[in-house]
Amino acid sequence: MAKVTIDGLEMEVPDGTSILNAARMVGGDIVPPAMCYYSKLKGSGGKCRTCLVKVSQGSAKDPRPMPKLVPSCSTTVQDGMVVENITSLDVLEARKGVVEFLLINHPLDCPVCDQAGECDLQNLGYKHGLAKTRYEEERRTFEKADIGDNIKLHMNRCILCYRCTYVADQLTDCRSHGVINRGDHAEISTYISKAIDNDFSGNMIDVCPVGALTDKTFRFSSRVWFTKPMDAHRDCKKCSGKVVLWEKGNEVLRVTGRKDKYGELEEFICNECRFEKKNTSDWVIEGPRHIDKHSVISQNHYELLNNIKVDIVKYQKQVAERVNKG
Amino acid sequence: MARKILLEHLNVPGIETLEVFRKMGGYQAVEKVLKTMSPDDVTEEVKKSGLRGRGGAGFPAGMKWSFIDKKSEKPRYLVCNADESEPGTFKDRYLMEKIPHSLIEGMIVSSYALGAKTSYIYIRGEYFYVLRILEKAIAEAYEAGFLGKNILGTDYSLDLHVQIGAGAYICGEETALLESLEGKRGNPRMKPPFPAISGLYASPTVVNNVETIAAVPHIVNMTGDEYAKIGVGRSTGTKLISASGHINKPGVYEIEMGLPVEEFIYSDEYCGGIKNGKRLKALIAGGSSVPILPEHLITKTANGDARLMTYESLSDGGFVSGTMLGSGGFIVMDETTCIVRNTWTLARFYHHESCGQCSPCREGTGWMEKVLHRIENGHGKMSDVDLLVDIAKKIEGNTICPLGDAAAWPIASAIRHFREEFEYHVKYPEKVKDPKHFFYAPFVSEKMNASIA
Structure with a gap:
C-alpha cells in the first residue's frame, strides 16, 4: 500500500496504482480529466496530456519534486507522493493549453454532431477552454472515408487518442485500421479503404471520446438529450447482453454499452446487440439509466417522469374495494 | 594543432x-x-x-x-x-x-x-x-x-x-x-x-x-x-562539431572540449571567420533544437566570462542567456540572416516531423509554423509575437518526448533575443515582401539608433 496525497486529500492505495486511478478511488473534483486513457484498454493513455498533474514530492524516500508535469494516467504512485491537480496553477494553465490545442483544429460542428451532449471534448472545453479562439488559420480537414455500414468515421473531429486502435487490437481478432501519416496529418484510416467489420468493432464508437466514430444506424435520428436511456438486457451468446437502449417513445433509436461516470464502458457489447436488435421486444427492460444530473441528457427528466407513472391497476383495485365495502 | x-x-x-x-x-x-x-x-x-x-x-x-x-x-x-x-x-x-x-x-x-x-x-x-x-x-x-x-x-x-x-x-x-x-x-x-x-x-x-x-x-x-x-571539468574528451552557415570553412571539426567559441569561429584552423567579412549575428550552437544565441552572448556569457565549447559553459545562464552543446550542429549566421525566416524554417521542420502522438506537439508545431509564416510574409499582428511565446510555453515540458521541447526552444529563444526583428516584420510589412529582405540591407535595431542619436 502506498500513501499518497492528492490536492491535500490523503489516501492509501495499492502499489502500482496510477495517480489517475488513485484520484478516481476518491472521486470528485480532484480527478484529472482523461481523453485518451481507458482503464479497460491496455497500453492506452499518456497521449492527450489533459491529465497532467504536478508531483510536488516524489516519494517519502526521495522527496524531490518531479521536474515536469506528469501524465497522471501513466505515472504510478509512490509511497509518500504529493500530487497537485486543481490546486496547482501550473497544471490548470497547462490543461488550458492542451484543451486549446485539441480544439484549434476541431471543426466545432457540435450542432450537427451526434456525439454532442455526451462528448468528452465538449465537457472539457466548457470547463477549461477559452470562449474565443486564438487560431486564425483554416482548420485542418481530411477527406471523407467510408469504413463500413455501421460505423461513421468523421476524421476532422478526431483527437487521436488511439483508443479505437486498442479496441481493435484487444477485442477483435483482426485490426484493420490504424494511424497513418504523422504530425497533424496523422489520421485513423483503413489502409487502403477497407471496411471495419467484425463482431466487436462497434465498441470503437463507445470508446471514442469525441464524435469521430459514431453509429450510422443512429445518425441524425435524434439529439441524445431528446431520448431516454433505459437499462436493458437480453440473452446474447457473444457478449453479456447488458446495454442501454436510447428510446424515443417506444422506438429504440440506438443501443450502446453501459458507461460509468468516467465515460468508460462497464462491459463491451457485440455488434449484434448494438446494431441489429432495435425493437423493444428484443430486450428485457430494467428501468431508466441514471445519468449524471449535470449532463444535458438528464435535462429532459426522463427519470422523474418514469417515477410518477400512475399505477392504474392499483387504483382500480382500491376503488373496487371501496365500492364493495360501501 | x-x-x-x-x-x-x-x-x-x-x-x-x-x-x-x-x-x-x-x-x-x-x-x-x-x-x-x-x-x-x-x-x-x-x-x-x-x-x-x-x-x-x-x-x-x-x-x-x-x-x-x-x-x-x-x-x-x-x-x-x-x-x-x-x-x-x-x-x-x-x-x-x-x-x-x-x-x-x-x-x-x-x-x-x-x-x-x-x-x-x-x-x-x-x-x-x-x-x-x-x-x-x-x-x-x-x-x-x-x-x-x-x-x-x-x-x-x-x-x-x-x-x-x-x-x-x-x-x-x-x-x-x-x-x-x-x-x-x-x-x-x-x-x-x-x-x-x-x-x-x-x-x-x-x-x-x-x-x-x-x-x-x-x-x-x-x-x-x-x-x-582532455577537456574542462565535467566535459571531457573531444567532440565532433559540424560547422555550417556563413563561415569560410564549413565542415566537421574535432575539437578538445573547452575550446573558446571565439577561437572556433575565427581561427583559421577551424571555421576561419565569417564569410565575406560580414558581422556575426547569431549562433545555433548545438543543432537546430537548442536555443539561438544573439551576437553579444556568443563569445561571452552573461557574466562576461569567455564562452567555451563545453556542456557547462554553453548552457551557462540557463535558457535566459545560454544554450546547449546538444549534438554539435554549429550554425553560424551573419548579419544578412533574417531571424524570423530562420525560425520559420525550423518551425516548418518540426511541424513536418512531429509524430502526432500527443496533442501539444501535434497541434502546436503546426500552429507555430502558420503564425511564423504569417509574420515573415508581412501579414502578422503585434499580438502574434506574444501568441508564439505562449504556444511555445504550453508545448514545452508537456509532451511525451523531447521533440516538443525541441520545437519550442528555438522559437521562444529567437523571440527572447530578437523580439525587435519580429516586431519589425509586423510594423513594416512592405519591407519584408522580398524574401531576401535583409540580404542587401541588414536589420538595424531602431532602439540602438535612437540611443546613439
Whole structure:
C-alpha cells in the first residue's frame, strides 16, 4: 500500500496504482480529466496530456519534486507522493493549453454532431477552454472515408487518442485500421479503404471520446438529450447482453454499452446487440439509466417522469374495494 | 594543432578498409578488452573517462551503462543511434563514411561491456550509401573474426546488424527508434520504463550515439583517467562539431572540449571567420533544437566570462542567456540572416516531423509554423509575437518526448533575443515582401539608433 496525497486529500492505495486511478478511488473534483486513457484498454493513455498533474514530492524516500508535469494516467504512485491537480496553477494553465490545442483544429460542428451532449471534448472545453479562439488559420480537414455500414468515421473531429486502435487490437481478432501519416496529418484510416467489420468493432464508437466514430444506424435520428436511456438486457451468446437502449417513445433509436461516470464502458457489447436488435421486444427492460444530473441528457427528466407513472391497476383495485365495502 | 582522437587517421588513404585501419592501431581495443578485461572493468573505465552522450542530451555514458538491468534473464541489446537527422548536424555521417571501422570496433567493445550478444546500428534512411559502407566493413570484420562466434578465440560472440530507418526525424528519439527497430510505427514510448529496463523487445537495452560508441575503444586504449584529462571539468574528451552557415570553412571539426567559441569561429584552423567579412549575428550552437544565441552572448556569457565549447559553459545562464552543446550542429549566421525566416524554417521542420502522438506537439508545431509564416510574409499582428511565446510555453515540458521541447526552444529563444526583428516584420510589412529582405540591407535595431542619436 502506498500513501499518497492528492490536492491535500490523503489516501492509501495499492502499489502500482496510477495517480489517475488513485484520484478516481476518491472521486470528485480532484480527478484529472482523461481523453485518451481507458482503464479497460491496455497500453492506452499518456497521449492527450489533459491529465497532467504536478508531483510536488516524489516519494517519502526521495522527496524531490518531479521536474515536469506528469501524465497522471501513466505515472504510478509512490509511497509518500504529493500530487497537485486543481490546486496547482501550473497544471490548470497547462490543461488550458492542451484543451486549446485539441480544439484549434476541431471543426466545432457540435450542432450537427451526434456525439454532442455526451462528448468528452465538449465537457472539457466548457470547463477549461477559452470562449474565443486564438487560431486564425483554416482548420485542418481530411477527406471523407467510408469504413463500413455501421460505423461513421468523421476524421476532422478526431483527437487521436488511439483508443479505437486498442479496441481493435484487444477485442477483435483482426485490426484493420490504424494511424497513418504523422504530425497533424496523422489520421485513423483503413489502409487502403477497407471496411471495419467484425463482431466487436462497434465498441470503437463507445470508446471514442469525441464524435469521430459514431453509429450510422443512429445518425441524425435524434439529439441524445431528446431520448431516454433505459437499462436493458437480453440473452446474447457473444457478449453479456447488458446495454442501454436510447428510446424515443417506444422506438429504440440506438443501443450502446453501459458507461460509468468516467465515460468508460462497464462491459463491451457485440455488434449484434448494438446494431441489429432495435425493437423493444428484443430486450428485457430494467428501468431508466441514471445519468449524471449535470449532463444535458438528464435535462429532459426522463427519470422523474418514469417515477410518477400512475399505477392504474392499483387504483382500480382500491376503488373496487371501496365500492364493495360501501 | 589540437589533439585529435576520433579523426586522427582521417586522411590515411584506405582507412575505410580493415587492413589499413588495423595498421593504424584499429581493433587493439577489442583484443585488450576481450583478453584482459572483464565487462565491468570496461564500464568502469568509461565511467572514469567522464564520457558524456554525444547525441544531444549529454548524459554520462558510463552511468547509462550501469543502469542496465543485469538481473533480467532476457537478452541485452546495444543499439547504436545513427539516425542523425538534426538540422545542422552531420558528424556521424562523416565518421561512418570515412572511418566505418571505428564505429564497429566501438560496438564490439561496448557490447562486450554490456553483455550484449546481438547489437544493432539503426541508421537514417537518407544515409543509404553509408549503409553500404557499413555493411562492407561489417562483412570484413566478420571475415577477420572480430564479429560472429567466439571472437578472437574467446567465448564471447556478437552479431552486429545494420537496420535502415525510413527517414523520420522522430526515430532519432531513443524509444521511437526502438519501436521502429521492432518494425512498428515510430512513436516515442512513455517513460518509465526506461530502455535500460525494458527497451528493444522489452529487454534491457542501451541506446548510444555513433560518436559516443566510437570514442569507447580510444578510452579503453588510453585508459579512462587519461581521457578524462582532455577537456574542462565535467566535459571531457573531444567532440565532433559540424560547422555550417556563413563561415569560410564549413565542415566537421574535432575539437578538445573547452575550446573558446571565439577561437572556433575565427581561427583559421577551424571555421576561419565569417564569410565575406560580414558581422556575426547569431549562433545555433548545438543543432537546430537548442536555443539561438544573439551576437553579444556568443563569445561571452552573461557574466562576461569567455564562452567555451563545453556542456557547462554553453548552457551557462540557463535558457535566459545560454544554450546547449546538444549534438554539435554549429550554425553560424551573419548579419544578412533574417531571424524570423530562420525560425520559420525550423518551425516548418518540426511541424513536418512531429509524430502526432500527443496533442501539444501535434497541434502546436503546426500552429507555430502558420503564425511564423504569417509574420515573415508581412501579414502578422503585434499580438502574434506574444501568441508564439505562449504556444511555445504550453508545448514545452508537456509532451511525451523531447521533440516538443525541441520545437519550442528555438522559437521562444529567437523571440527572447530578437523580439525587435519580429516586431519589425509586423510594423513594416512592405519591407519584408522580398524574401531576401535583409540580404542587401541588414536589420538595424531602431532602439540602438535612437540611443546613439
